[in-house]
Amino acid sequence: MKLTLKIWRQKSPKDKGRFETYKVEASPHMSFLEMLDVLNEELISKKEEPVTFEHDCREGICGTCGLVINGQPHGPNKGTATCQLHMRFYKDGDIIVIEPYRASAFPVLKDLAVDRSAFDRIIQAGGYISVSTGAPQDGNAIPIEKDQAAKSFDAAACIGCGACVAACPNASAMLFVSAKVSHLALLPQGKVEAQRRAQAMVRQMDEEGFGMCSNVTACEVECPKEISVTNIARLNREYLSASLGSEV
Amino acid sequence: MNVKGNQSVESFHRRLGKIMWDYCGMSRNADSMKKYRKMIQELREEFYKDVFIPGSMNDYNPELEKAQRVADFFELGELMVVDALDRNESCGGHFREEYQSEEGEALRNDEDYAYVSAWEYKGWDQDPVLHKEELIFENIELKTRSYK
Amino acid sequence: MSFDNNTPPGPLAEKWSRYRGTMNLVAPNNKRRIEIIIVGTGLAGASAAATLGELGYKVKCFTFHDSPRRAHSIAAQGGINAAKNYANDGDSVYRLFYDTIKGGDYRSRESNVYRLAEVSRNIIDQAVAQGVPFARDYGGLLDNRSFGGVQVSRTFYARGQTGQQLLLGAYQALSRQIAEGNVEMYNRHEMLDLVLVDGKARGIIVRNLLTGELERHAAHCVVLGTGGYGNVFYLSTNAMNCNVTAAWRATRRGAYMANPCFTQIHPTCIPQSGDYQSKLTLMSESLRNDGRVWVPKKQEDAKAIREGKKTGNDIPEEARDYFLERRYPAFGNLVPRDVASRAAKVACDEGLGVAPTGLAVFLDFEAAFMRYGQSKAHSAGLHNPSDAKVRELGVKVIEEKYGNLFEMYEKINGEDPYKMPMKIYPAVHYTMGGLWVDYNLETNIPGLFAIGECNFSDHGANRLGASALMQGLADGYFVLPYTIGQFLSQDIRTPKFDPNAKEFLDTEKDTRERLENDERQGQPVGGKLPPPPR
Numbered sequence: 001m002k003l004t005l006k007i008w009r010q011k012s013p014k015d016k017g018r019f020e021t022y023k024v025e026a027s028p029h030m031s032f033l034e035m036l037d038v039l040n041e042e043l044i045s046k047k048e049e050p051v052t053f054e055h056d057c058r059e060g061i062c063g064t065c066g067l068v069i070n071g072q073p074h075g076p077n078k079g080t081a082t083c084q085l086h087m088r089f090y091k092d093g094d095i096i097v098i099e100p101y102r103a104s105a106f107p108v109l110k111d112l113a114v115d116r117s118a119f120d121r122i123i124q125a126g127g128y129i130s131v132s133t134g135a136p137q138d139g140n141a142i143p144i145e146k147d148q149a150a151k152s153f154d155a156a157a158c159i160g161c162g163a164c165v166a167a168c169p170n171a172s173a174m175l176f177v178s179a180k181v182s183h184l185a186l187l188p189q190g191k192v193e194a195q196r197r198a199q200a201m202v203r204q205m206d207e208e209g210f211g212m213c214s215n216v217t218a219c220e221v222e223c224p225k226e227i228s229v230t231n232i233a234r235l236n237r238e239y240l241s242a243s244l245g246s247e248v
Numbered sequence: 249m250n251v252k253g254n255q256s257v258e259s260f261h262r263r264l265g266k267i268m269w270d271y272c273g274m275s276r277n278a279d280s281m282k283k284y285r286k287m288i289q290e291l292r293e294e295f296y297k298d299v300f301i302p303g304s305m306n307d308y309n310p311e312l313e314k315a316q317r318v319a320d321f322f323e324l325g326e327l328m329v330v331d332a333l334d335r336n337e338s339c340g341g342h343f344r345e346e347y348q349s350e351e352g353e354a355l356r357n358d359e360d361y362a363y364v365s366a367w368e369y370k371g372w373d374q375d376p377v378l379h380k381e382e383l384i385f386e387n388i389e390l391k392t393r394s395y396k
Numbered sequence: 397m398s399f400d401n402n403t404p405p406g407p408l409a410e411k412w413s414r415y416r417g418t419m420n421l422v423a424p425n426n427k428r429r430i431e432i433i434i435v436g437t438g439l440a441g442a443s444a445a446a447t448l449g450e451l452g453y454k455v456k457c458f459t460f461h462d463s464p465r466r467a468h469s470i471a472a473q474g475g476i477n478a479a480k481n482y483a484n485d486g487d488s489v490y491r492l493f494y495d496t497i498k499g500g501d502y503r504s505r506e507s508n509v510y511r512l513a514e515v516s517r518n519i520i521d522q523a524v525a526q527g528v529p530f531a532r533d534y535g536g537l538l539d540n541r542s543f544g545g546v547q548v549s550r551t552f553y554a555r556g557q558t559g560q561q562l563l564l565g566a567y568q569a570l571s572r573q574i575a576e577g578n579v580e581m582y583n584r585h586e587m588l589d590l591v592l593v594d595g596k597a598r599g600i601i602v603r604n605l606l607t608g609e610l611e612r613h614a615a616h617c618v619v620l621g622t623g624g625y626g627n628v629f630y631l632s633t634n635a636m637n638c639n640v641t642a643a644w645r646a647t648r649r650g651a652y653m654a655n656p657c658f659t660q661i662h663p664t665c666i667p668q669s670g671d672y673q674s675k676l677t678l679m680s681e682s683l684r685n686d687g688r689v690w691v692p693k694k695q696e697d698a699k700a701i702r703e704g705k706k707t708g709n710d711i712p713e714e715a716r717d718y719f720l721e722r723r724y725p726a727f728g729n730l731v732p733r734d735v736a737s738r739a740a741k742v743a744c745d746e747g748l749g750v751a752p753t754g755l756a757v758f759l760d761f762e763a764a765f766m767r768y769g770q771s772k773a774h775s776a777g778l779h780n781p782s783d784a785k786v787r788e789l790g791v792k793v794i795e796e797k798y799g800n801l802f803e804m805y806e807k808i809n810g811e812d813p814y815k816m817p818m819k820i821y822p823a824v825h826y827t828m829g830g831l832w833v834d835y836n837l838e839t840n841i842p843g844l845f846a847i848g849e850c851n852f853s854d855h856g857a858n859r860l861g862a863s864a865l866m867q868g869l870a871d872g873y874f875v876l877p878y879t880i881g882q883f884l885s886q887d888i889r890t891p892k893f894d895p896n897a898k899e900f901l902d903t904e905k906d907t908r909e910r911l912e913n914d915e916r917q918g919q920p921v922g923g924k925l926p927p928p929p930r
Contacts, residue, residue, distance in 0.1 A: 012308075029669045031808075037258070037674055044256045044311070049302045052310060054462065057635040058675045059804065061560055062466045084807045109606060110308045117583060120463050124575040128568035129527045133447040133873045135518065136525035140482065143536025153529040153554060156561060160465055183527065190527045249912050265630020273629070274661050274741050274822060305911055306608035313460070313586065313605060316911070317639035321628045324640050324656065328628065331829075332657035340501035340857025341660045341734045341828065352742060354734075356501060364505070364852065366399070366652035366832040366840070379399055379652060381832070383505060387408045388494060390502050395545070395727040395735060 001026055001092040005039065007051055008099045010108050017108065019097075028088040032075065033058060033065065035087055036098075053112040058083040060224060063159030066166070067112055068099040073163035073222045081161065081224040101162055103171035105209045116162050118208040119176060126200030127180045129190050142188050149187070156183035157225045164219035164227075170211030175219040177201050178235035179227045185238055195242035202239055249305050249312060253298030257314045260295045261321070264288065268325050276332050277345040285329045292322040327367055327376060334378060337361045358390050399652075402834040403507040409489075412511045415835075416878055420885035427452035430884055431615035431892060433600055435587045435642050437464030439559070439865060440848025441621030442566035443872030449573030451877060456613060457570070457579050458602055460586040460637065465567045468623060468635040469868060472559025473680035473801065474543065475551035476523075476865040478516040483540050487548040489513045496863065499545040499732050500828070500856020503655070507835055508853045515874040516866050520552055522873055526565035530554050542685055543861035545732035551862040556680050556800045562865055566872070585611070587642040588911075590618065590649045590844065591903045597646075597844035598893045599900055601907045610908060612900040614893035617843040617883060619876065620646060621868075624827035624849040626659065632824035633665060633678040643831055643850055651839040654832035654852035660859055662825030663689075663736035666808050667756040676823040677808055679759070680801055681861040684729045686764035686794065687818070689740070690718045691748040691757050698748045708750065708758050708817040719743055734858040737822035744821075751819050760817035765790035826864060828855040836879035837871060843883055847871035 003024050010017030024042070026035040033055050040050035056064040060081040067082045069075035075085045090096065098112065106114040156179070164175035181198050184190030190197075213232060220229045271284040295318070303309040338347040338354035339361070347355040364381040404415040422430065430453055434445045437459040445457040461467060479492040492513035497504060520538070524530065530552050531539040540549040554561040573579040584605040591599035591612070599614040625640035626632040647653045664679040692698045693715050700706040719739055721728045731739075740757045743749070750756050766783075769790030773781045776789075791814055795802065805813045831839050831846035833853055838845050848868040855863065894900075 027670060027672065030672055031674075034672050034674050038672060041256055041258060044258075044300060044302055045254075047300065047302065050311060052308065056461070056466055056637050057468060057471045059471060059677045060807075061471045061557065062468070062635060064462070064466050079803075080807060084804070086807070086810070088810060113308070116462060120465075120571065120581075120583070123568065124571040126575075128572045129525065130572065131522075131525045131569075132450040133443075133522060133569070133877070136521045139480070139520040139524040139530075140537045144532055145536050146532045146534050149529050149532040149536075152527075153561075156527075156529050156554075156564065157557065159560075160463065183529070187527050187529065189525055261630050265628070268629045269631065269824070272657070273659075273824070274737060276657075304608070308606050309608065312608075312911070313637075316586075316588065317627075317641050320639070320641045320644040321625070324625055324644055324653075325628045327653060328656045328659070328829075331655065335657060339503055340658060342657050342857055343734070343738060352738075354501070358502065362502065364503070364654050364832065365656075366654045367647075367656065368652055369647045369650070381399070381401060381505075381654075383503065385497075385502065385506060387506055387510075388497050388502075391498075393498055393501055395724045395731045 001028065001087070001090065003090065004095045006095065006097045007112070009051070009111055011110065013107055013109060026087050028086070030087045031058065031083060032069070032085040032087065033083050051112065052110045055083055060084040061159060063161035066101060066161045066163055068101060068166055070097050073101065073166040074224050079224060079226045081159070101166035103165045103210070105171060105173070106162060106165060118210070119160050119162065119173070121208065122173065122177060122201050122204045123180065125204035126197040129184060130193060144187060152183050152186035155179045155186065155227065155231050158227055159225055161224060163222045163224060165210065167218040167222035168211065169216055169218070170214055172213045173205050173208070173210040174213040174232050174235065175223065175227055175229065177205050178231035181235045181238055182231040185234065194238050195245065198235055198238035199242045249301055251296065251299050251301070253300050255298050255300060257299060257301065257311055257318050260291065260299060261314070261318045263291055264318070264321060264325055267291070268328070272329050272332055275343045275345050278333060281329050281333050285326060288322060288326045288329065295319070295322065323372060330376060331365055331367065334365060335361055356392070362390070399840055400834065401505065402836055403505070404835065408506060408510050411507055412514055419878060420882055422881050422884050422888060424452050426888040428454065430454065430887065431456065432617055432619060432880070433613060433615040434458070434619045434621065435600065436467065436621035436623065436850070437461070437567070437570065438467035438469035438621060438623055438848060439563055439566055439868030440850070440872045442467070442563065442570045443869050444619060444621060444847060444876050445579050446566060446569035446573050447873055447877045448880070449576070449578035452578070455573070455579040456582065456615060458582045458585045458587060460584065460605060462583055464570055464581065464583070465564065467563060468638050469563045469865070470560045471635065472865055473556040473678065474682040475541065475553035475558045475862040476519065476562065477543070477550050477860070477862045478520045478552060478866065479513055479550060480517055480520060482538060483549040485548045487550050491548065492516060492550065495546045496854065496860060497856065499860040500858055502856065503658070504854055504856035511875065512854050512867060512870050515870045518874055519866060519869045523562055523565050526569060528554060528561045528565045541682055542730060544681055544684060544730045544736065545727070545860045551682070553682070556682070556798060559865060562869065566869070587622070588645060589903050589907045590646045591900050592649060592841065593893060593897070593899045596842045599895060601904050610904055612895040612904055614895040614900065616887050616890060616893070617845065617880065619845040619847060620831065620850050621847045621872065622850045624830065626824045626827050629824040631668065631673065631676050633662060633676050636675060643846070646831065646839070646841070646844060649841065651841050651844055652832035653829070655829035658828035658857045659824060660733055660826040660828060661737040661822045662733055663740055663822045664759060664820045665823035666805065667751045667819055667821040668753065677804065678823070678825060679805060679818065679820060681733070683759060683798060683801060684736070686797070687729065687759040687761050688718055688763055689720050689729055689736070689757055689759055690716045691743045691750060693717045695747045698750055701750045702752055702754060708760065732858055732860060740822055751821070756819040756821045758817040759820045761794055761813070762817070764794060768793035826859055828852065828857060828859055836882050837876050838879070838883060845876060845880060847876055
């Protein structure tokens, strides 16, 4: 199939950036990123600079890839990371617009690659259980209800790709933060410091310049791991009870 | 960076990978490995003469990162072949076609090869030097592995 | 350079505890003055960085990724082994040790493997305490499943994303140390060389991947947790950016590379579909718990399938060859990876492959659908349920167990594996070889340590499923933090190393010349290409 790509090119964080148009010949068996590989090979053969895009595992788990394809983070398919999107969902003659995530907390580094280190800093602010390596109690000492463990897992499945931020008109990181808060708060081991955690992570999120959540729920729709917005409600609960309980 | 040839890093990596998979993959034999060790060397030479790396060194440049890595894969790949040639037995993931039972199972040689091969690098144009760490089994009896 | 494996004396079962009890320690006030460089933030690197930070060392940690959480450990699917014997099926430290040595075809070191089996139990406890949401049974206790090459159930798992959950646990522990200032984290920095001072590893040269600048970093010792070299094959289940550069540059500086020819080909991957393909995707080994591997008995049936005239479902039971069950009745579909892969290759070489390329065999869940369905129907009190009903119930059980894997298969392949048997073929997955290390996980260069897949130590010529996660975390949480003291305790009076010293400047110059002129990259600087060695 023959495709027309309109790709965002930006030399550096300071460059203004613009769309460039490319033609590429793809096969329906290819993955989306393999289609971009083909384009890059062509550009290299013409001694032009290839399009910089980030990717690694190419099986939807590392969270490195994240392109906005025709306005949708990770493209049209539900529960699918960019690397798992295949070209059989496109047809000959399609025009595809490919952009980086747009959020002030995720500055563009080059072309389609953005800086998501804000997420790391949010985790560093409190997204962990304060336990050191040593001799904790036996893994079976505290039974955890099967469904509860499963709920925690559902939240823990977040791959930290940032699609939720890109999808949100306010560029809010609430889905990401709430997934981590829920993952840990739902387990007895993480319950202990749940409120403190919620406060610290939300504070960091605000400092990074992410917007407020206004319940648009576009984040859930675009999330490649289909993390539920009910986690946001849980985060609000933890955050609220922490604020009420605190002395300030 | 300054070679300014005509072929992409990716294309060299693919060619190296194909050689490795076909001749040093699921099964290996001495004759073809000897031949393909030379091919790896030739491919590496071609790489240094004809690779093209776009962009510049002082920039975010994934192609340059790749080039560095592929350059190392050439040398490691050759060492893998050298090691596979040294080990005249079949064991685990290392299956030498010359050493198999009538039923096609791996034939290990504990007499001569119960050692760890530790290779010392002697420069890219020198053969590496083999150091052997003998494996001593005091608690487990060496047996032919059977899952039958 | 030493080449002694430094295994402590004494009976196997007591070596580690005795050694740990008598080894040299570094006092807390000295730890604060000692710097450690860790390269890599996968399970091994992140767990080591977190633990050493907790102990009070000054740690600098490097990754070429944009975040420590992206390391490829994240993609491990199936699980992690531990000799907990929760299943009461006869497991023990000795049995895990024995299975690992045997699975590795008797090419690994007894003392290291025994220690691995011993500490495997602590890993599960540690991970649970960190909030890793392992699968649980209805009683709320940890659930297990079986992997290839063993006859007990000792594999702990978090759906098909065990690696992800364990890595997030280690990443969170690491993040906590970063926040506390014990670990300084350098994202998007790639190690390009090792710096030796008086024959000891005292620093590294890294390239800042955003600016291209070279940087010199000094420390009292260097730890590499930089993974394996499977990408030498180009197509593998490794992530696109996995590479051998850090380990290989150390090799060029004198570290020994051990058993490089020991590579693991994983039997259950999604087959290659075209020349443009950039990587192969693994289907977890856990699928072999319930899936049966087969090819048609007759070449003409295989040919018809390849040409799209027939599907797997059209081949009647008696015309199928369940070759693993036939050749290995004791272990059946759960033989170790090397054995399963080779058997699949043999079948395809005989012209029985079932993909257009001729390179694929079936992995079939029909029997499992029916078996689980019947048991579900029985417990639901259904009498004489129809086959369709039984199958429907069974599909649900399988969906619960492997749902995300089935989904992943469909996304890539476009076929619904609940309706058609999966097609699989072996692919490069893991490399058992790696930097040579002694019992302390120290290479032959003093002060250079290698952990996780980066070293060669525990898996011999073949690794058992669910043992990579175990080894990475064992090394990082429970082995290296002790053994590193053996080296560092000699260095408590050594002042910080100066990254502007001659050794550092010289090594940086080498690195720069190599980057600038790739023509000279593979040879001693200044020379022309001599003829290749014979």
